[in-house]
Amino acid sequence: MSPVHYVVLSVILFVIGGTGVLVRRNAIVVFMCIELMLNACNLAFVAFARMHGNLDGQVIAFFVMVVAAAEVVVGLAILMAIFRARRSASVDDANLLKY
């Protein structure tokens, strides 16, 4: 199985995740799409690690997982704070800075 297959799959997943970030308006779903993009990056890292025959790519993927976990914790806490203040999880409703 060539690494190209895995990299192309990761590109497809990344693009789908990016589309979700642009299209969806529920902030939790936007977060899930960001997670999807990070997972796609991890897949590419692991595929490249195998292609090169060393483990550096896997270590980077591991770090990406750690950063993603931290990001989710802070992001969901912000989301809950916003929801508590504005009673809405829609990204359209957080527009106080607009005008």
Next chain:
Amino acid sequence: MSHILAAAGHGGTNTDFIAEETIFWILAIASVGAALAMILVRRAVHCALMLAVVMLSLATMYAMQGAPFLAFVQIIVYTGAVLMLFLFVLMLIGISSADSIVETIKGQRMAAGLAAAGLFVILILGIGHASIGPAAPVSAANGAGNLSGLATLIFTTYVFPFEVTGALLITAALGAMVLAHRELTAPKLTQRDLAARRLASGQLAPDPSPGVYALHDAADRPALLPDGSTSELSVSPTLAPRDPGDEPRVVRHGERAAVTADGEERAGSPAYPAGRDAP
């Protein structure tokens, strides 16, 4: 499954190649389909389930690629912890929060689709220009074992990023605590205040239990009053708005038990039944 993964892992023979290819295509189709469904379904819970499918597919692919440690971390950290955190917040915020269909910015979806197509073309062109060689055998990287190899790398070459990661995690935990902390703006009510409030409210006794004298004693069945009408005070207010697609279960005060309020009317009613103090 483990046999297949092990065979694909140390592969070289033709059957191992076929096994890996078969599993790859199954997982690829499953994960792309689930990812597409994730951005197409309207309810956030279904999105989370689709995301779980994608994450488990990727975990299996990591196992096939000679990264068993990452495969297990993916399942434990992502599918186990992160996704559960998502579901937890989803339940807190409201499980019924579905996206609205209306576009707030005109032509946003079209523009997003075009941008996604452009990004896809650019990335595919980049991959086409890169020289991606054939895969090295899995045993090349995992000479001393996957775990020992990763540990050696993390604690020698990448020891500084690893320490920074620890600082990041502590900061994230502190940030979550600060953000989720609710400042007490009013003085905390004492037992005396609560008793005074109850006396002032006019209802001294607790609310009636659900299901009293009704045909069923489920928690979502309102109690029957002596005249045969139902008491909505007996049903917890969180049960009413939980499933907006369903036929409403809570019958309003004063209506006969056999008659259910129609959905239109229920949808327009406040989340808390009248006659009850909103918390």
